[in-house]
Ligand SMILES: Nc1ncnc2c1ncn2[C@@H]1O[C@H](COP(=O)(O)OP(=O)(O)OP(=O)(O)O)[C@@H](O)[C@H]1O
């Protein structure tokens with residue numbers, strides 16, 4: 001499924017986004033710890049090739065305590081980084097595809113009476129109002145019709161309804177436009193993950209049901225993808241930052257040291273590893289374990305929710321993505337706790353020219369790569 005909030009922003013006043021005619025696009029994932037960038041092109045053999053990629057950190061490198069930037073400073077820093085990135089290379093496309101997630105976004109699966117797209121768009125505020133817990137005037141709305149069904153003699157359309165707070169979206173657009181890009185697609189993190197997951201599947205049609213968890217710095221995106229279509233979407237604040245906070249508290253260190261320790265150690269699963277890691281390593285491992293206990297209970301809740309919705313259907317595996325999925329031993333640990341096969345998503349599996357991307361960066365680029373698959377105007381509602 002692909003969504004573009006700008007499709008409707010364009011139709012709903014007051015915001016207009018001028019489209020450029022070039023159809024080259026670049027995926028820009030505006031994360032809280034770094035900006036991820038990816039551009040793809042179709043190679044001669046029809047395969048996809050990685051043209052460029054980057055991870056631009058959103059904190060000052062160097063010695064001293066890591067200063068947490070406030071949202072305004074972070075925005076200015078992001079604009080500065082993106083601007084200098086744009087200035088650093090020729091032929092960097094202007095058209096950027098980005099995505100949003102978190103508490104300013106609502107994704108609902110709703111069965112509406114059979115949808116006639118032109119009519120539905122006209123009345124979308126009225127149709128959506130009862131499903132959206134925000135003031136309808138303060139959100140951008142869009143939808144994606146999944147399929148038409150018959151239920152109790154009625155013709156219905158299973159629909160993904162999305163509402164996103166205008167000020168949140170406008171902030172993201174402002175970052176891109178102040179850096180010289182054009183926001184040509186605004187998608188949802190979960191659907192960008194669906195896009196890149198789908199690309200990694202060599203068997204079509206996709207038969208499996210998979211839970212993808214993109215574990216970032218301030219949030220985790222969960223999406224259940226059933227035969228290639230997202231059916232459950234949820235975000236949670238359990239993430240890399242939760243681990244750092246525990247390390248800070250337990251070892252009485254500042255955030256920069258906590259981050260270094262987190263990156264240096266992983267999860268210790270056996271006595272030998274624990275002994276080799278020493279006291280400090282064990283404290284880090286314990287902080288990871290505590291955070292992962294929360295992650296596991298969140299994951300179980302999502303699996304449980306799906307089980308009540310989709311009787312007889314079973315999630316076949318969990319794919320972890322995002323920077324925090326790089327924690328050593330994480331997949332093995334989660335697999336044992338959840339009693340489910342767990343693997344790290346390799347978003348570059350079907351993309352050539354990706355040899356230069358270091359192992360840890362690969363899965364961090366998942367959303368940016370999903371976005372790099374998008375084109376302005378590729379959805380016709
Ligand atoms: N090898 C590693 N071990 C442990 N944590 C790691 C490793 N590599 C990266 N991380 C952590 O991953 C997080 C960054 O991941 P990511 O880039 O996916 O987040 P983000 O997109 O910036 O944040 P968000 O999406 O939550 O706004 C940081 O907390 C970072 O410390």
Ligand SMILES: [Mg+2]
Nearest residue numbers: 031032216217
């Ligand atoms: Mg992220």
